[in-house]
Amino acid sequence: MSNDISTDIVIISETINNPEKNPYLIKSWDAIDLSKKLSALTDDIAEIWIQCITHLQTYAWRIHSKDCTNRECFGGCGHDVAKLFFHPKQAEFISWNGDEAWVITGNRWGKTDANVFRAICQANGYNPLTNELYQLPQDVWIVGLDFPMVRDILVPKFKMQMPEVGVKWSEDISSWDFNKTDLIAKLFNGSEVGFKSADSGIEKFRGAGKDYIGFDEEPPKDVFSEACIRVKAGRNLLIRGSMTPDPFKGLTWTYKEILKNETRQADPMSLKIWTGATTENPGLSEKMIKRLKSNMEEWEQQVRIFGNYAMGLGRCAFSESGLAIQRESIREPLTIRNISELAKLTIYEEPQEDFGYSIGVDTAEGLEHGDNSVICVIKRDIKPTLAAILVGKIDPDTLGDHVILLAEEYMEAWLVIETNNHGFAVISKARDHDYANMYAEKKFDKWGQKESKKWGWNTNALTRPILVDGIAVAIRDNTITIHDSYVIDELTTFIVNEKGRAEAQSGCKDDRVMALGLALQGHIRCPQYEKPVKAQHDPVPINEFAYMGV
Numbered sequence: 064m065s066n067d068i069s070t071d072i073v074i075i076s077e078t079i080n081n082p083e084k085n086p087y088l089i090k091s092w093d094a095i096d097l098s099k100k101l102s103a104l105t106d107d108i109a110e111i112w113i114q115c116i117t118h119l120q121t122y123a124w125r126i127h128s129k130d131c132t133n134r135e136c137f138g139g140c141g142h143d144v145a146k147l148f149f150h151p152k153q154a155e156f157i158s159w160n161g162d163e164a165w166v167i168t169g170n171r172w173g174k175t176d177a178n179v180f181r182a183i184c185q186a187n188g189y190n191p192l193t194n195e196l197y198q199l200p201q202d203v204w205i206v207g208l209d210f211p212m213v214r215d216i217l218v219p220k221f222k223m224q225m226p227e228v229g230v231k232w233s234e235d236i237s238s239w240d241f242n243k244t245d246l247i248a249k250l251f252n253g254s255e256v257g258f259k260s261a262d263s264g265i266e267k268f269r270g271a272g273k274d275y276i277g278f279d280e281e282p283p284k285d286v287f288s289e290a291c292i293r294v295k296a297g298r299n300l301l302i303r304g305s306m307t308p309d310p311f312k313g314l315t316w317t318y319k320e321i322l323k324n325e326t327r328q329a330d331p332m333s334l335k336i337w338t339g340a341t342t343e344n345p346g347l348s349e350k351m352i353k354r355l356k357s358n359m360e361e362w363e364q365q366v367r368i369f370g371n372y373a374m375g376l377g378r379c380a381f382s383e384s385g386l387a388i389q390r391e392s393i394r395e396p397l398t399i400r401n402i403s404e405l406a407k408l409t410i411y412e413e414p415q416e417d418f419g420y421s422i423g424v425d426t427a428e429g430l431e432h433g434d435n436s437v438i439c440v441i442k443r444d445i446k447p448t449l450a451a452i453l454v455g456k457i458d459p460d461t462l463g464d465h466v467i468l469l470a471e472e473y474m475e476a477w478l479v480i481e482t483n484n485h486g487f488a489v490i491s492k493a494r495d496h497d498y499a500n501m502y503a504e505k506k507f508d509k510w511g512q513k514e515s516k517k518w519g520w521n522t523n524a525l526t527r528p529i530l531v532d533g534i535a536v537a538i539r540d541n542t543i544t545i546h547d548s549y550v551i552d553e554l555t556t557f558i559v560n561e562k563g564r565a566e567a568q569s570g571c572k573d574d575r576v577m578a579l580g581l582a583l584q585g586h587i588r589c590p591q592y593e594k595p596v597k598a599q600h601d602p603v604p605i606n607e608f609a610y611m612g613v
Contacts, residue, residue, distance in 0.1 A: 071121070071126045072117060074145050075120050075121060075124040076120065078124060078144075079120065079124065079192075080092060080194065084145075085192070085194075087158040087192040088192075089158075089193040089194060089195050090194045090195045100196070108252070111228055111229050112229075112251070114226055115187050115229040115251070116187070119184065119191045119226075122148065122180070123191040124145040124146065125137060125139070125145065125147075126144070127143065149177060150173065152166070152337050153174075154192055155337065156178075156303075157184070157192055158190065158193045159335055160332075161332040162302065162333055162334070163303075163327075163335070164302075164304070164336075165304040165317075165334075165336050166304070166305045166337045167306055167307075167317070167321070167322055167337070167370055168306075168307060168337070168338060168339040168340065168370040169307060169340045169366075169368045170341060170355075171355070172340070172341055172343060172344055173344050174305035174307070175216065175217070175220060175305060178304075179217060179224060179279070182205050182256065183221065183224050185274065186201050186203050186248075186255075186275075187229070187250065187252070187254070188254070200253030200255070201255075201274045202254070202255055202271070202272070203255065203256040203274065203276070204257050204259055204273055204275070204276045205217055205256060205257070205279070206261055206279065207259075207260055207261065207279050208279075208280045209260050210262075210263075212280070213246070213260050217279060218246065221248065228251075229251045230250055230251070231248075231249045232246070232247070232248055232249070233246060233248075233249065245257045245258065245267075261278075261286045265289040268290045269289065272298065272300070273294075274298055274301065275303070276290050276293070276303070277304070278303070278305070279304075279306075280306045281306045281308075281317050304317075307366070308366050308370065308371065308372040308373065309366075310362070310366040310367065312569060312571075313379070313555055313568050315568075315571065318372050321334070321336065322338075322372070339370060340369045341368045341369075352368075355367075379555060379556075380531055380558060380565040381534065381535050381538045381554050381555075381557065382535070382538050382539040385538035385540075385541060386538060388541055389538065389544075389545050390551055392544050393546060393551065394411070396409045396410055397412070397413065402465065405455045405456035406454065406456060406457050408452070409454075410451045411449060411450055411451060412448065414473045414474055415474075416474065418443060418444055419443040419477070420440055420443060420470075420473040420474055420476035420477070421447075421476060421477050421582045421583075421589060422438060422440050422441075422473070422476045422479065422585065423437075423438075423441075423479050423578040423581025423582030423583070423584070423585060424438050424462070424479065424480040424481060424489055425575075425577040425581065426459050426480070426485045428484070428485055430456065434574055435454050435572065435574045435575075436456070436459070437453065437454050437575050438452065438453040438462070439452050439550075439579050440452065440476065440582065441579075443591075443592055446542055446543065446544060447537070447542070447543050447544070447583065449543075449544065449546055451469070452547055452575070453465060453469065454549070460492060463489040463492025466478065466489055467492065467493060467498055470498065476500065477500045477501070478500060478502060479502040479519070479520050481519065481581055482517075483521065487519075490518050501519075502518075502519065502520060502589055503518045504519075505517075527565070528565070529584070530577065530580030530584065531565045531580065533580055534576065534583060538554070550579060553571065553572060553575045553576050554576055556571040
């Protein structure tokens with residue numbers, strides 16, 4: 064080892080252990096700590112361990128001239144001081160010890176570098192920022208969106224950051240077939256790092272517990288949920304995620320459940336979020352950033368440069384300005400009733416005798432991993448208002464009971480029940496209760512003589528646009544008030560696809576949208592509400608002979 068390299072390592076080691084120079088330091092080492100650690104290792108393993116630690120230290124900390132002020136300099140300009148290679152937000156992410164942490168940023172921010180490096184630290188059992196030693200061995204997954212991403216981005220970054228001397232591969236990387244087996248990096252200390260593709264489906268994410276899972280880019284929700292239950296007994300599963308929002312998917316599941324999850328973020332050890340823009344990467348020159356921006360429209364810059372989620376990008380089926388107005392009407396509910404563990408009723412307005420109500424019902428099968436059933440109650444005013452909404456996993460028969468209870472509570476509301484799939488069970492329940500105010504489609508025979516009724520609303524190629532257009536007009540003209548943020552989120556991710564069909568974006572749901580559309584059609588088509596008239600009692604006794612003039 065040359066004198067310069069030895070000097071550099073000494074400077075880096077001193078910097079790491081100095082809290083005035085290293086704000087991320089948690090554990091300072093001394094000779095006794097090192098002696099205890101090394102004494103438990105064989106000579107060959109101890110040598111590899113030292114090489115791996117040194118490699119991680121020299122990757123994270125770079126040697127500079129004391130006069131270096133070039134933000135784009137990666138080190139090597141002198142042998143005076145050690146400076147952290149990662150920019151501050153990357154460093155905070157790498158050094159964070161909470162259960163779950165995400166960086167949601169623009170492209171070229173350095174999110175993948177930080178995520179992969181943090182996984183390597185975990186597998187090696189050492190973090191060169193905090194100077195901590197982790198329990199070994201570690202079972203780690205690094206998850207990419209698809210096989211090309213894993214092969215072309217994640218594996219090369221891992222090989223660049225992980226010292227070659229400390230790892231053996233389960234497969235020949237050049238001929239690895241991810242459809243048949245996972246690619247596994249087996250470390251000298253017994254740790255294993257498995258590389259997985261999110262598009263391989265949830266079945267590939269079942270199995271033994273893990274210590275650490277790093278997601279690079281947003282995975283499908285079912286894959287994320289399946290992976291997150293891989294908890295070892297007596298161990299704490301760490302989750303790390305890094306992503307740039309997809310400009311063509313709008314408000315995906317991570318928007319609500321990660322970025323806007325204020326309940327979990329109230330405890331940073333449960334969930335910590337960093338957001339950031341491409342401009343924060345010191346390795347990118349202003350000229351490069353300007354060139355990146357020049358190839359993007361303004362809305363695309365908001366996503367790819369500044370890391371903001373897109374809200375439809377002109378492809379949304381509903382007016383963006385109208386949705387922005389609706390967002391201003393979002394407020395906390397008056398009350399929330401827990402119907403079951405998987406369903407709740409959110410009430411924004413109590414029933415008022417001066418108004419009628421319309422209820423739209425979108426019925427699902429009721430399975431735990433299926434779609435939600437939704438009951439949407441709107442007040443029939445000059446400007447209809449969302450009064451209450453029930454959402455959850457409820458079997459159709461039980462849903463029918465809740466529909467009737469809500470309808471009776473909200474002034475004998477008119478029901479518009481979608482008949483597709485399991486809706487007939489709800490209609491059947493309403494008929495069993497002899498409920499009168501139920502929407503029915505009127506049909507005549509081919510001679511126009513005989514009239515028949517068909518209970519409920521059948522959504523098909525002709526009637527689906529009617530539902531969507533009814534909502535679109537109300538939002539565009541601001542003739543409806545929607546207090547519920549979840550409804551507005553679903554409206555925001557309801558798009559017109561390449562074939563011209565209005566539908567939920569990939570990975571999003573439209574159950575609330577459909578129920579709202581049904582309730583609006585009830586407001587438009589069903590008879591107007593007549594307020595009950597109280598009988599007037601005349602205190603003067605009735606003269607039964609008055610007609611005779613007596």
